[in-house]
Amino acid sequence: MHCEIVQNILEEYLEDELDENFRREVESHLQSCSYCQRELVMTERIANFISVIPDPQVPEEIYENVITQVCASQKQPTIIPLNKGVALAASCQWHRGLFSGITDALRGGIRHIGDRFAMKKWQVAAAMASLLLLFAILGGYYIRQKATVPKQSYATETDIDPQQVAMAVEDIKFALSIVQAATRKTELILAQLPYEMGIDTATQKAFDTVREVDAKASKSVLDAIRKGLVILTKSRSILEIKTNKS
Amino acid sequence: MHEQFIAILKQYQRQVYKLAIYMLNDEEEAKDVTQEAFLKAWQFFETIRKETTKAWLLKTTTNLCIDRLRRRKFQSAWNEFNNEDGDVEIGNKIFGVIDKTPGPLEQCLKQETRELVQKAIAQLPQDYRIAIVLRDIEELNYEDISVMLNLPIGTVKSNIFRGRRMLKKILRPMFEV
Numbered sequence: 001m002h003c004e005i006v007q008n009i010l011e012e013y014l015e016d017e018l019d020e021n022f023r024r025e026v027e028s029h030l031q032s033c034s035y036c037q038r039e040l041v042m043t044e045r046i047a048n049f050i051s052v053i054p055d056p057q058v059p060e061e062i063y064e065n066v067i068t069q070v071c072a073s074q075k076q077p078t079i080i081p082l083n084k085g086v087a088l089a090a091s092c093q094w095h096r097g098l099f100s101g102i103t104d105a106l107r108g109g110i111r112h113i114g115d116r117f118a119m120k121k122w123q124v125a126a127a128m129a130s131l132l133l134l135f136a137i138l139g140g141y142y143i144r145q146k147a148t149v150p151k152q153s154y155a156t157e158t159d160i161d162p163q164q165v166a167m168a169v170e171d172i173k174f175a176l177s178i179v180q181a182a183t184r185k186t187e188l189i190l191a192q193l194p195y196e197m198g199i200d201t202a203t204q205k206a207f208d209t210v211r212e213v214d215a216k217a218s219k220s221v222l223d224a225i226r227k228g229l230v231i232l233t234k235s236r237s238i239l240e241i242k243t244n245k246s
Numbered sequence: 247m248h249e250q251f252i253a254i255l256k257q258y259q260r261q262v263y264k265l266a267i268y269m270l271n272d273e274e275e276a277k278d279v280t281q282e283a284f285l286k287a288w289q290f291f292e293t294i295r296k297e298t299t300k301a302w303l304l305k306t307t308t309n310l311c312i313d314r315l316r317r318r319k320f321q322s323a324w325n326e327f328n329n330e331d332g333d334v335e336i337g338n339k340i341f342g343v344i345d346k347t348p349g350p351l352e353q354c355l356k357q358e359t360r361e362l363v364q365k366a367i368a369q370l371p372q373d374y375r376i377a378i379v380l381r382d383i384e385e386l387n388y389e390d391i392s393v394m395l396n397l398p399i400g401t402v403k404s405n406i407f408r409g410r411r412m413l414k415k416i417l418r419p420m421f422e423v
Contacts, residue, residue, distance in 0.1 A: 008411070009407075011406075011407040011410045011411060012403075012407055015403075015407075017403060017407075042414070042418070042421055043410075043414060045421055046410075046413065046414050046417050046421060047382075047410070049363075049417075049421075050363060050382050050383070050413075051382065051385075053359065053360045053363055054357070054360055055260060055264055056263065056264055056267050056360065056364075057357075058259055058260050058263045059263075059273070059277055061277070062259055062263065062277055062280050062281055062284075063255060063256070063259065065281050066255060066281050066284045066285060066288075067252075067255075069281070069285055070251070070285070070288050073288070
């Protein structure tokens with residue numbers, strides 16, 4: 001067997017891809033040909049070398065960019081990148097506090113009414129749900145009535161420039177979107193934390209992360225809301241007094 | 247569902263990026279392709295079955311890389327390789343002045359060496375490059391590669407072995423005493 005033939009099938013030989021007869025012929029040639037033996041060693045070394053080279057370093061921005069673009073897409077879920085670019089996220093603490101405050105108040109109210117009138121929790125909850133339904137029906141009726149009245153633009157009612165109204169609406173929308181982003185960021189933080197960390201450590205870590213952006217973001221949120229309200233109500237002095245009091 | 251996607255992103259971004267960088271030999275393009283692959287995975291997330299996520303990602307990445315390569319003009323590099331002495335020229339071009347003192351294999355395990363292999367693989371024709379990267383870099387078996395590329399196993403093996411022979415020519419200066 002010629003060296004040229006053997007050297008052209010060394011890769012197949014190493015992978016055991018040759019049929020039995022051919023393989024025996026190659027081995028027989030290799031036993032007697034030092035040149036082909038060296039070529040076989042070279043082939044093995046290169047194959048082994050390629051199999052042990054280290055993986056490339058993955059650029060960090062890949063993860064962040066994918067998450068950012070997923071968030072920007074129309075589809076669910078709403079997740080946001082964990083990077084400093086989202087430092088605009090407002091204080092989720094405020095948002096969570098408000099939500100948990102409302103639910104605590106509801107639970108407390110149900111418990112109190114149940115104790116006061118010797119009613120079971122589900123009975124109180126059903127009564128409250130019925131009341132809410134009644135308010136919703138009456139509210140819907142009221143809105144329908146209002147809708148029949150010719151609408152004047154807010155700008156005409158208050159003599160405010162329509163452009164200013166539009167800007168004010170945008171400011172408040174911006175503030176609310178920041179709050180929404182903060183909520184999403186907290187969801188992502190919680191999803192990122194390993195379960196073995198323990199719930200107390202995980203809670204503290206999430207809280208610390210939100211608090212880091214709180215100082216920067218809460219002022220911008222408050223400013224945006226305030227600016228919007230000032231334009232809409234045209235009562236800057238009243239708002240300043242109220243702000244100072246709080 | 248979003249936790250699952252994040253888990254997939256974390257688990258496979260290294261493999262996807264590795265495939266892309268060896269296929270394209272360009273960090274910026276590899277980053278773009280990696281991001282594109284995961285965004286497509288997000289787009290079709292509900293239809294990708296859990297057990298085929300890795301194969302789906304690698305196949306998508308391979309296709310994206312092929313698209314990119316088609317836009318490039320690498321014919322001149324292939325023509326150069328086809329010259330009689332082209333392989334030696336390319337080998338020397340890649341490695342510069344080669345230190346022929348043999349050393350332990352561990353000395354080669356550096357980032358610069360990985361990049362040299364990356365450049366060597368980039369010199370291969372597209373079909374051989376894909377086969378080498380999927381087999382020797384991503385360590386997929388023949389059957390998975392055959393399914394992924396929609397090629398008969400015989401063709402896959404043929405491309406791998408021919409690719410290795412060409413790679414041996416290019417990398418020879420590094421290993422000859």
